[in-house]
Amino acid sequence: MSFEPFLNPAAIAVYGASERETSPAAHILRNLLTQGFGGEIIAINPKYETVAGHPCVASQVAGGRRADLAVLAIPPQAVPAALRDCGAVGTRAAIVITAGFNDGDGPAGRERLLRVAREAGIRLIGPNCLGLLRPRLRMNATFQPAMPAPGGLALLSQSGAICSGLADMADGQGLGFSFMVSLGNSYDFGLSDALEMACTDPETTVIAMYVEGVRDGARFRAALSEACRRKPVIVLKAGRHAESAEAAATHTGALVGSDRVFSTVLREAGAVQVATLGGLLDAGRLLTAAPRLPGGRLAIVTNGGGAGVLAADRLSDRRLHPAPLPQDLRERLDGVLSRNWSRRNPIDIVGDATAAQYRATIDACLDSEGFDAVLTLLSPQSMTAPDLVADAVLAAHHRAEKPVLSCFLGGASVASARARLRRQRVPDFDLPENAVQAFAAALQASTASPGAPETPRIAAPRGPDEASGLARTLAELGPLPAGLLSDTGSRRLLASAGIPCPVPQPAATAQEAVRRFVETRGPVVLKIASPDISHKSEVEGVRLNLRTGDAVEAAFREIVAAAQARRPDARIEGVTVEPMLAPAHPRELLVGVNRDPVFGHVLTFGAGGTLVELLDDVATALLPLTPGRATELIARTKIARLLGDYRNMPAVDARALAELLVAVSDLCTALPQIAEMDINPLIASPEGLFAVDARIRLEAEVTPLLTGERDDLG
């Protein structure tokens, strides 16, 4: 659809217009009438002929009017008629402020409303939302009074209160918005739609989202990837912990997927996740001023050492160390600054620095090839003229291609300087750490988005033989039971997908055991085979490292005899024979898969073994995986360092490991009823890879992912 009726309506109808102070519609009408909206305003209420001095009609049909956008702040039971009125005159976009559709009759209320909207040909934001703000048009179609300045930031929010808070504080923060939309219960118009709207809106240069949860995983991922390819996207995900998620679920009725999965979705799409509201605002402020940072080498110019050290600390916290000062720059600054300047980055130009020295230093850093951006810090000192330093910053800001950030620490002494910087949209921050955090986020947005991997929609077959081979093998395995597969069943399934996994082979007689040993071509392990014996060691039912046929034969007899003696009741089927795998330099890894109800199969890779919970060294990726993305996934774990040459251990085959992950991915694609898989440990050694232990749980039927054309959060 075209988003024009939402973003650039020539005429807006307000259903429920009144003068009652407690009525949201009264506030909406007043906002539209008094804040400078230049389009037509149609007040609708059958009870009045005028409202707030403005003519009022009973309906668009009755009044012979036609709005592009309708705002409905009327009781739930009146909404269907109003939507039909809109449909009748050709209004195609509506914002339903009203709450309470789900009260009493649950999802039915939502379905009824959607049916009416579809019949009327209407896209519908809400219900239960704050509305929409479009500052350039001075269009405040919300029931809160603040109108932020126009600018490049689009705010897409699943919380109305966050919208109203930011709208109110934007001016003081020097933030300008292209639009703000509160999505409410997203019966029809969800985050994916809002992303498309922001993506196609030429006024929007940066997208900021407050998210509690999404429902349509595939569409959200597609919309987010597309948006990230075109504009920086910053995301504040709320409800990151179980407890908070519960609060979020109460709040909007949103279905909150596992937080780790959501972070994976964001990272894979190229969006930047921030942890705090302040982080969202600060990153938005910097990115609207500088949508792409050329690099991470930040020059810190300061007249007080302490602030510089704090900024440098924060840079290092984010693994961005202060870039060194190039020699030629040092020489240039020696000619400008007093003799006790720091001669390194942070560039401490000391307490008596003049505005001219600030200007010369900022210019020199911007001219230098050694720096990508400049952060100007100022503390009020007796010799400091904050307004003149602000002039220097403004001049550099307007002149330079590179971003110039600032932080003037203080209150009254620096208030006018800061106000000017913010009015002119210099990215100016309250505290040094905030400037640096915004810089790190902006850098992430600049480097992540263009290189974001395109999410493959279907698994790329690794070759016709292999792909069809997997399908054939699965067919041979026959119908698989739902529930947890047996150990052998799990191993067989992995082996069928080409994942090295010793499958114990049954041997009913000693002769058969010896034959299995010969086939194995190496030392073997014998284990008692009995459906009645689960703890094999307790009946002396395990023999390791058998290296000759004689040893196997003897072991068979001893094992069976011991089991019969200790458990005379048990059905003994003989033994199983499997290779004795004890490679040198083993690394214990974990490969897990689970199926998120919103985003589908998610693969987890990391350190394995018994310490897995202690280490918590894992990375996650959405399936399907390509070899490239598998390699990138591996590289994100700490244990990756252990896979190459490490101390006295030779490297393992990194390519084979990546291919194994792809094989797991292909198996899940071929067998979508896999609900959970846990290969732990997967042993990686210079001699090869193999799964030691595997658990796979299948669903009886593949539960479809929560999906649809829309984000249905209600």
Place this chain on the structure above:
Amino acid sequence: MSFEPFLNPAAIAVYGASERETSPAAHILRNLLTQGFGGEIIAINPKYETVAGHPCVASQVAGGRRADLAVLAIPPQAVPAALRDCGAVGTRAAIVITAGFNDGDGPAGRERLLRVAREAGIRLIGPNCLGLLRPRLRMNATFQPAMPAPGGLALLSQSGAICSGLADMADGQGLGFSFMVSLGNSYDFGLSDALEMACTDPETTVIAMYVEGVRDGARFRAALSEACRRKPVIVLKAGRHAESAEAAATHTGALVGSDRVFSTVLREAGAVQVATLGGLLDAGRLLTAAPRLPGGRLAIVTNGGGAGVLAADRLSDRRLHPAPLPQDLRERLDGVLSRNWSRRNPIDIVGDATAAQYRATIDACLDSEGFDAVLTLLSPQSMTAPDLVADAVLAAHHRAEKPVLSCFLGGASVASARARLRRQRVPDFDLPENAVQAFAAALQASTASPGAPETPRIAAPRGPDEASGLARTLAELGPLPAGLLSDTGSRRLLASAGIPCPVPQPAATAQEAVRRFVETRGPVVLKIASPDISHKSEVEGVRLNLRTGDAVEAAFREIVAAAQARRPDARIEGVTVEPMLAPAHPRELLVGVNRDPVFGHVLTFGAGGTLVELLDDVATALLPLTPGRATELIARTKIARLLGDYRNMPAVDARALAELLVAVSDLCTALPQIAEMDINPLIASPEGLFAVDARIRLEAEVTPLLTGERDDLG
């Protein structure tokens, strides 16, 4: 000394008084004359008879005057005479603003200045500092103009710019200060003195420090512990990374110890470390309003779900989950709130909440035994009256024993409400996350300080026999060489301290090897003994797991023969015999010691083995250790969970492990020339503990710790 002349001077002399705008003394004199200081002001400058309309004398002696406090902003070469003038009339406290003492003649300038000060009986803050602010007296003895409001927060800063920035911003932040001191180069008066000053000052209720480095470790620890026992102490440590530390070193010439060691010092003393300037301000704001939090159960009251979820997220980030709503409170609120309130914490009283509903909810939470504090969040909504809600918060703040925090999200709509809250010192925050972070820091201060372990000054002997036993054993070992001890030397030293550590025993003949085997009472390992052979495996010089005398005898002959054959040039001394240790369920641990130049021996405990760098799971403690502190140290690592019963592994002896750490501590106390020790791995198993590998480096002489009566940073 008494700090009265610094904090409550009746008369202040300003040396260098002038009207020159570029002179710091001119600013200081003006600040004292015009900002309401009620005491006597003595302007001193031989060049003038009056300055700024104020009488001026050539010296205190010449003018027949006597100040309690002298502020010197005169050239370095004039400072000694001024100090002598002070000494002559009995002025005992001075602040030296002047910089440049170290220029040209290095430490000599410092020594000369200190000698003069001592001869004159003067304590001296500075040089190269901003000065001292005492808001209650309206005493601004700095050269920056801002005068913050009086209050309970003392700021001790190693950066003048941080002082001036905070002084300037304090009013808008609702922060009140008891004093602010900038310590500059701390020739005489350092952080330890400043801590004592803040500790004894009755106006100070909370201590905030900006620290770049300290030099006098023992005195700093003592002063900090004492301060923490009496008042909450919040510390912002700058220069936390190597790069930033370098900037810090340039800045004040401070010696920055390893950051991890410094954090250990802070934690052990009971101080709260914050990572950002904002964190310092926010924690200071909350703690001055509520110096001790009764507990961590925070009720979050909000009219917008989003802000509540963000606050709850941040609580969970800090491992403080939102406390559940007690049933009786829920029933009480059901009678007050509109029917769609959240019925859980965060308590979302929804967008149309009135001030009366806010008040009733806050009161109910304060009355409830289920909560220790209340955070009131507000977003501007059409029905919201921020000023009336502020009334409710203020009433609760004045009435309740429990802290009431607030965060009114927005700008113009909430500005007057926020200003009132801050004027009346309600802890009010800019953003929800900031409120929660301050709450977490304040909670840490409330729980850490009273329980802080008293730092033992000397090792508590674990029993007269043991202590003297260690001394005797060390005496028997004779003089130890400096440098890295040999493997055997390191093991012998550990064994002498009672730390289980198999020491290879030499055996020149097969018979001797068999005797060693019999003594060992268990399987042994034989290794070739030759000063010329370092890679023993390469000459087939290692045999594991020998279980009979015959096997030992045969192995001796084979090893020696193989070595002679392969390395005919080598001097063969026979073999070494050591126990074959391969316990079931081993856990690989690390115990390390190094000697920090400021704080002395520091012990590191954690996960060991080859993965130690990957895991980075270690905790540190200053020595000496008591068994209780050793236990607490162990508990701070992740691997501690693995030491108890873990999956199928029986527990290791926790007490024995703690005692081993104490034994390491005692060894370092007895042998202070230990510069580094690395026991890795230390094997802990249900069968016992033993060190597998150890490296110890000794210094030729014990370098004394940087110490003295004063923090000498210059």
